Amino acid sequence: MRRKAYWQLTLSQLRIFVRNRQVVFWSLMFPVFFMVMLGSFIGGGGGISLGGLVLDEDQSAVSQQLVKKLQTSEVIEFTSFTGTKGSSREQALEQLKQGDTQLVLVIPRGYGERVGQAKVEAETEVEASQVAQVLYYYDETNRLTYETGRLFVSQVVDEFSKSQLDYKPVVTVQEKGVLSLQLEYIDFLVPGIVAMMIMSNNLNGVAGQIASWRERGILRRMQGTTLKASTFIAAQITARLSLNGLQAVIVLLVGFFVFGTQVNGSWWLLMTFVVLGTLSFMSIGFIIAGLAKTPESAGPIAGFISFPLLFVGGIFFPIKDMPEFLQPIIHTLPIAQLTTALRQVMNVGADLTLLWPQLLYLGLWTVGAFWIASVTFKWE
Amino acid sequence: MENIIEVDGLSKVYDKKTVVNEVRFAVRRGEVFGLLGPNGAGKTTTIEMLEGLRKPDGGRATIAGFDTQKQMDRVKAVIGVQLQSTSMFDLLTVHEMMELYASFYEKSLPVEPLIDEMALREKMNARVKGLSGGQKQRLAIALALVNDPQVLFLDEPTTGLDPQARRVLWDIILKLKERGKTMILSTHYMDEAHVLCDRICLMDQGQIIALDTPQQLVKSLSSESAVEFTLPVELAADSDAIAQFKESWQTLAAVTRVEFRKQTAVLYSNDAQRTLVDLLAWCGQSSVRLSDLSTRTATLEDVFIQMTGRSLRES
Incomplete structure (x- = not known):
């Protein structure tokens, strides 16, 4: 590989990109526009779209009070659930299993009684088995919901029980901990938008340009000329990686300063996934460029692939909102891996101990797609 | 003189159609070698096989002693390529394009003298997008020269250019020729081939039909002049009448051959003056009115017509 040719080609690609004003404008405006649109309309109420069911089996004055308190929350939208008598708990849990709701809170029979007893025995130690309990059911596959839901519910319940027992509320410290994980829709949205940008820039960009x-x-x-194909491809990769990295950083900074998006995890890990996502979608773009007979057909082919992924890949809507039978398929797609990884790093602050499957999966996609691209690629 | 290119039986088949059929020729160092023929004659395919851009289905070729299939890297270092399509980055400037292409080669010439030589100094910092057709072609030639090649391939360099831009390009090619640069030039303009080329290879339907200097090719025609005229539309449409006319034209003084297409007749003659006298007498007898009557010396176009029965522009 000739170093001079590599640098000249990289520089040329960057110049071409920067001089193409419309491309610069729209590829940056598009994600920012989405952020502003969705961030200010949907995000207006605060709170991400966490929804839960509360099943009041006790139906006492005290339990109804707790339900009312839960329902004032902006973080989780609790709906009172009343199923058929006798099996209503099973029905609620079935909804959870189906992904129709993200968590179920059950106030079991006898709750009010126990709270009443506790009030009487306020001064004495209460045995653990005697304490009034609420049951918190959550979806084990969704760590984010679990964390948010658990912290929120225990906070509310804690506060509630303490006020019932006339304890002085000592929740200030705990409340902070809860707040740090209080995610807004914009926190959900920005990682999705970065993933979308990586996907569409590389799929459409590479396919169309090549x-x-x-x-x-x-x-x-x-x-x-005596230029080697490997030099050409290496320069393409370098130029696109730096462009995508820069764009991702700009979008993240806009999110950070304008909308207060959180980045709870490591920026290095975040950038690692940006790079890996770029590589895998760039390879897929090269495959499309090989398939497309004309530049006119490259756009529609890339669109055919990327457009559905916008909706099912977890960019705007959580993957768990997709039809059940589609979910296993969606999870095999690189866009799903990328959105999950970016979201986990930014929202939950997950590290590699949690995200190695995503890293591995995107790596495999990159290697596989690169192999196919190198076999199917045609210079003419 | 030493041969710098030797082509031995090159063939190319697309979809079972033979587009280049066992062509054989040699190009001498320092000459401008023309490939002349109508569109689809196989000129571009022949050139692209030599440039290593297409794989031949048969035969072999060497450039400067290097095999074009086995030693393509060596070949690419000694050739300069200009393609029919513009094939440049619209958003880069002339200077940037030159620097980019210079970087592709181990050894390259300084770019600014080349830019001057191609009369592009004023446009050095202009983007390719804003160049005129002639300027783009000159840049394409400058790019092809950046590695100081031994052989320069020019594929229809003046197609689509206005007459003035064509002239400028001719001057540049003639200047390069003076400096002893070997060039292979394809064209479907016979005047261009005549002005620029030392030898011309006439191609038709994938085959070489003649190869000689322009002068010798024209001499090979049995006649050196042509008398041309046009018939009225309604007469030209009457095929019986035309057949009769052609027979009587053939008997006119000094006429060697008669061609008739659409409305126009060409009488090839060894003595234009005698043919004209006879022709006018015939007009009087048969009361046919001719228009656009003219005489000219025979050209490469006539050579092509004699050999293929078709003109260069119809393919």
Whole structure:
């Protein structure tokens, strides 16, 4: 590989990108526009779209008080659940299993009584088995919901029980801990938008550009020189990685300063996933460029692939909102891995001990797609 | 003189159709070698096989002693390529394009003298997008020269250019020729081939039909002049009448051959003056009115027509 050619090609690609004002404008405006649109409309009420069911089996004055308190929350939208008598708990849990709701809170029979007893025995030690309990059911596959829900519920219940027992509320410290995980829709949205940007820039960008260069004989002309294909591809990768990295950082900074998006995890890990996502979608873009016979067909083919992924891949809507039968398929797609990884790093602050499957999966996609691209790629 | 390119039986088949059929020729160092023929004659395919851009289905070729299939890297270092399509980055400037292509080669010429030589100094910092057709072609030639190649391939360099831009490009090619640069030039303009080329290879339907200097090719025609005229539309449409006319034209003084297409007749003649006298007498007898009557010396176009029965522009 000739170093001079590599740098010149990288520089040329960056110049072409920067000089293409419309591309610069729209590829940056598009994600920011989405952030502003969705962030200010949907995010207006605060609170991410966590929904839960509360099943009041006790139906006492005290339990109804707790339900009312839960329902004032902005973080989780609690709906009172009343199923058929006798099996209503099973029905609520079935909904949880189906993914129709994210958590179920059950106030069991006898709750009010126990609270009443506790009030009487206020001064004495209460045995653990005697304490009034609420049951918190959550979806084990969804760590984010679990964390948010658990902290929220225990906070409310804690506060509630303490006020019932005339304890002085000593929740200030705990409340802070809860707040740090209080995620807004914008926190959910920004990682999705970064993933979307990586996907569409690389899929559409690579496919369209390479197909058009091929059509115009640019690739063939370079083939007539002593330039090596590997040098050309290496320069493409370098230029696109730096562009995508920069764009991702800009979007993240806009999110951070304008909307207060949180980045709870490591920036290094975040950038690692940005790079890995870029590589895998760039390879897929090269495959499309190989498939497309004309630059006119490259766009629609890339769109055919990326458009559905916008909706099912967890960019705007959580994957768990997708039809049950689709979910296992969706989870095999690189976009799902990328959105999950970015979200976990930014929202929950997850590290590699949790995210190694995503890293591995995206790595496999990159290697596989690169292999197919190198086999199917045509200079002309 | 030493041969710098040797082509031995190169063939190319697309979808079972033979587009280049066992062509054989040699190019001498320092000459401008023309490939002349209509669109689809196989000129571009022949050139692209030599440039290593297409794989031949048969035969072999060497450039400067290097095999174009086995030693393509060596070949690419000694050739300069200009393609039919513009094949440049619209958003880069002339200077940037030159620097980019210079970086592809181990050894390259300084770019600014080349830019001057191609009369692009004023446009050095202009983007490719804003160049005129002639300027783009000159840049394409400058790019092809950046590695100081031994052989320069020019594939229809003046197609689509206005007459003035064509002239400028001719001057540049003639200047390069003066400096002893070997060039292979394809064209479907016979005047261009005549002005620029030392030798011309006439191609049709994938085959070489003649190869010689322009002068010798024209001499090979049995006649050196042509008398041309046009018939009225309604007469030209009457095929019986035309057949009769052609027979009587053939008997006119000094006429060697008669061609008739659409409305126009060409009488090839060894003595234009005698043919004209006879032709006018015939007009009087048969009361046919001719228009656009003219005489000219025979050209490469006539050579092509004699050999293929078709003109260069119809393919």
